[in-house]
Amino acid sequence: MALQWYPGHMNKAKNQVQDKLKMVDIVLEIVDARLPYSSRNPVLEQIIDQKKHIIILNKSDLADPKLTNDWKLNFEQEGTKSIELDAKHNKGLGKINTLIHQELAEKIAKYEKNGVKNYRIKAMCIGIPNVGKSTILNRIVGKNVAVTGNKPGVTKNQNWLKTKYDIDLLDTPGILWPKIDDPKVGMKLALSGAIKDKIYAPDDVAIYALDFLETHYLDRLIDVYNLEKSDLFDHTTPELLMHLTEKFGYKEDYDRASRRIIEDIRKLKLGRVTLDVPGEFYEE
DSSP: OOEEOOOHHHHHHHHHHHHHGGGOSEEEEEEETTSTTTTSOHHHHHHHTTSOEEEEEEOTTTSOHHHHHHHHHHHHHTTOOEEEOBGGGTBSHHHHHHHHHHHTHHHHHHHHHTTOOSOOEEEEEEOOTTSSHHHHHHHHHTSOOSOOOSSSOOOOSOEEEEOSSSEEEEEOOOOOOSEEOOHHHHHHHHHHTSSOGGGSOHHHHHHHHHHHHHHHOHHHHHHHTTOOHHHHHTSOHHHHHHHHHHHTTOTTOHHHHHHHHHHHHHTTTTOSOOSOOHHHHHHO
16 A cells, blocks of 8 residues: 655645754654654654654553564664653653753753853654654643644644753644555554544555464464464455454444454554564565
């Protein structure tokens, strides 16, 4: 599933990010811990270029903890600091302030040497839709200043926000890139909720999800849907979807069964699942 679009508000937001970049000291790049690579916008990566930045793996409560650690090590090896975060349940927020100060210690010391006291750090918060950016901002600021919602495209404008720390944060709208060429990346974004549900065919995403679960989380797939191994090994993935549709009692309503499977994954019915596997992803 190659997806292509570029709504006007996303193009405008991209240009605004580029214009404001020179005003900030550091960029906070929010990604979904379930897809730490697929939820990174390559257009934004090019824009921020050499600017100091931190990768925040949000929604870590939904992701496979072992793979989250693997991804943190992966980013470290690439030269970028990263932290895991569960903003929804207010876990790990203090790490952001600590890491920002660590990354900017030299710059802050230089300002203080030149007589600048109580320097307020300016940070830009970027990310694709639905990675929990606004929730993080509300937690850091200490009140509901950014609109939140469990769907893409909630934040529409750029806003400067004062935090309870010595940091001012620039909130930006979630920005997707113009075209997603890799079908698997499109499937992962759809499965996580980063792409509006009406854009994709649910059976395509469900078939991809079943195939991924069969490869990486086979025992969970069998347990949750009470399957026999013959249901898996004697059927293709589309046939497995047909089998589950019948098992759910949905007759031939494959879209309904597909939406149930997608929601089961999003709501942790199959446990904490990470859709990007470091070594496997780079091999692709």
